[in-house]
Amino acid sequence: MDEVSNVRPEIIDTVEEMDIDTHYINPHLETRIIFEKEKRAIFAFLKKTALKNNAIIFGGFIRDELIAGHYRTEFFKKYNSAENFWDKSFDTETLPRMIVPNDLDCYFKQSADAGKFIATIQSTFERVVIGDVLESHYINGTYLKNINHKKIEFTYIIGKTYTFSGFKLKFKIDCLVQKNSIQSVILEPPFNTPDMLCNMFVETNEGVRLSKDTGTRLDTLNGFEKMKVSYRIMNDMINFKTELITKKTSSYFSEEIYNKHNEGIMLRRVIKMTTERRNSPNWEIKNLPYSIVNRTTEDMGECVICKDELNNAEYDRKIAITYFPENSKGEKKESCRCHNSCMNNHLISLTKRKDTESIRCPYNNPLNFCNIEPDYTTLLQ
Numbered sequence: 001m002d003e004v005s006n007v008r009p010e011i012i013d014t015v016e017e018m019d020i021d022t023h024y025i026n027p028h029l030e031t032r033i034i035f036e037k038e039k040r041a042i043f044a045f046l047k048k049t050a051l052k053n054n055a056i057i058f059g060g061f062i063r064d065e066l067i068a069g070h071y072r073t074e075f076f077k078k079y080n081s082a083e084n085f086w087d088k089s090f091d092t093e094t095l096p097r098m099i100v101p102n103d104l105d106c107y108f109k110q111s112a113d114a115g116k117f118i119a120t121i122q123s124t125f126e127r128v129v130i131g132d133v134l135e136s137h138y139i140n141g142t143y144l145k146n147i148n149h150k151k152i153e154f155t156y157i158i159g160k161t162y163t164f165s166g167f168k169l170k171f172k173i174d175c176l177v178q179k180n181s182i183q184s185v186i187l188e189p190p191f192n193t194p195d196m197l198c199n200m201f202v203e204t205n206e207g208v209r210l211s212k213d214t215g216t217r218l219d220t221l222n223g224f225e226k227m228k229v230s231y232r233i234m235n236d237m238i239n240f241k242t243e244l245i246t247k248k249t250s251s252y253f254s255e256e257i258y259n260k261h262n263e264g265i266m267l268r269r270v271i272k273m274t275t276e277r278r279n280s281p282n283w284e285i286k287n288l289p290y291s292i293v294n295r296t297t298e299d300m301g302e303c304v305i306c307k308d309e310l311n312n313a314e315y316d317r318k319i320a321i322t323y324f325p326e327n328s329k330g331e332k333k334e335s336c337r338c339h340n341s342c343m344n345n346h347l348i349s350l351t352k353r354k355d356t357e358s359i360r361c362p363y364n365n366p367l368n369f370c371n372i373e374p375d376y377t378t379l380l381q
Contacts (some may be wrong), residue, residue, distance in 0.1 A: 033159045033334045034086045036279070039100045039169055046173065049120050050106045053113040057203040058189035058211070059105035059174075063237060066208070067280070071097040088279065096278040103172040105267075107189050111148075114177040121152060122174075128154040136176070143191060148177040187213040188257040192309045195269060196285075197233050197374055203308060215377060216245060229379055243374035244270075266369040267359055269350055274343050287374060289367045291321040293342055304362050305342040315339045322361035336363045 043061075050057060075085060075094040083146055084090040088098060108114035122128050133149040152173040160166030178186060189202055192215030200218070202211045210218060210226050218229060236242055273283040284292075295317045299310040310319055318340035323332040338346075350359055359367045 014283055016047055017220050033167070035167075035169065036098050036100045036159055036160075037086055038156075038158050039171075039193075042169070042171065043104060045124075046104050046121070046171070050104070050117055051203070053117045053120075053204050054110065054205070055106040055108055055113065055117065057104070058186055058201070059087050059199055061101040061104050062201045062203050062208060063198045064099050067096055067235060067238055067240075068099040071095070071099075072171070096280040100279075103174065104188070105174045105176075106174040107178075108208060109178045111177050111179075114150075114175060118150075118175065121154065125154040128152065132202070133174075143187065147191075148179055148184075150175040150177065168292065190214060194245040195266060195378075196242045196273075198237050200233065200245075201230075214245075217380075221380075225380070232379055240281050241286060242273075243287045244285060244369070244372045245374055246370050246372045250258065251313070254289040263359060263369050264351070267347060270369070271348055271351065272346065276346070281324065281351045289363065289369055290323065291373065292318050293321060295319050301337060303338040303342055304336045305338045305346055308339075310337060316341050322363065322365060322367065324365055335361060338362060 002103055047057060047061075060358070071094045072085075075091060075097050076082075078091065078094075086098065088095055106117070108117070118130065129152070131151050133151050136144055136147065136149040152175055153170065154168050155168045157166040157168055176189070188211055190199065190211060190213070192213050194200060194214050194216060200210055200214050203209075210230055212219060221229065233242075237317055244266065270285060270288070274285060277283070295311055297311065298318060301310055302308060303310055303315075308315070316339065317335055318341045320343035321337050322335045324335050326332045347359075348364055359369060361367055
């Protein structure tokens with residue numbers, strides 16, 4: 001009989017730090033662990049628990065679930081079996097079926113409901129850490145005083161055996177709780193502070209819908225008009241396209257506070273959407289403060305960042321174009337051209353900037369990520 005080692009392996013800190021893909025074969029049990037499947041199951045439990053306690057789910061969680069649900073449906077239109085569902089090399093056209101949210105955002109109007117939700121998490125999972133967030137990136141200005149923002153984190157160990165310590169899956173929850181339900185104005189997420197069209201939806205026990213408090217002209221639409229707009233936004237979503245909404249729309253925030261708060265956050269969100277996606281293509285944001293075009297044979301110049309030729313086949317087929325500030329006639333003149341991948345690297349470097357510094361292109365012209373509106377003409381037609 002083989003000797004069993006008395007030395008237990010260390011638990012690897014997070015799935016993301018492991019040199020693996022979607023699956024892991026446990027050498028001790030010859031068991032396949034599918035990390036996306038495990039995370040989706042736990043998120044389903046968290047969502048069910050939140051809704052049971054009258055939560056409003058919002059943010060990227062809904063976006064990712066809607067997209068994954070669409071491609072899951074497309075997968076089962078082709079195949080009658082779920083045998084290869086979690087194989088990312090199988091039917092790559094429906095690979096976004098494997099998208100799993102990064103975290104859960106939920107809002108409670110009553111602190112008692114939030115307390116029940118948190119208590120369930122504490123009794124179900126180990127190593128639950130709860131902290132207060134003083135400066136929320138969801139809302140700012142005077143309305144922040146009406147909200148308690150709690151950050152909840154916990155780990156769940158999967159694949160643990162007597163001789164194998166298993167792996168940690170980390171989960172994060174942003175729990176926003178209304179302080180006083182008697183006040184004259186109560187907003188629901190995104191609290192008149194939108195960022196992108198794809199994040200304008202909320203989910204309650206009654207299902208998914210557009211938020212009543214997007215802070216945009218969409219709030220004035222009737223039910224039928226909102227259904228049409230929702231369809232257009234969702235159709236863009238499943239094709240990984242969206243638009244920014246950063247124009248100040250609420251009297252709760254001064255222009256200066258809103259812009260300073262929003263610019264750096266929006267840059268980080270844009271980078272996350274366009275360069276850091278898992279099991280899906282990178283997103284196309286249709287109204288960035290610069291243009292992204294397909295490379296052509298006429299692009300004979302050099303990239304202003306890497307100094308290589310723009311039409312070098314080693315780079316992606318996209319070129320980023322920045323502009324000088326508009327003149328008094330509303331006209332804008334081209335400033336510089338660079339490979340889109342080089343532009344992304346430039347923007348990533350700017351995320352380390354101080355809050356007092358503005359976001360600028362490689363030629364030092366401002367890239368204004370504030371005061372951007374979607375194409376309402378197309379959206380509302």
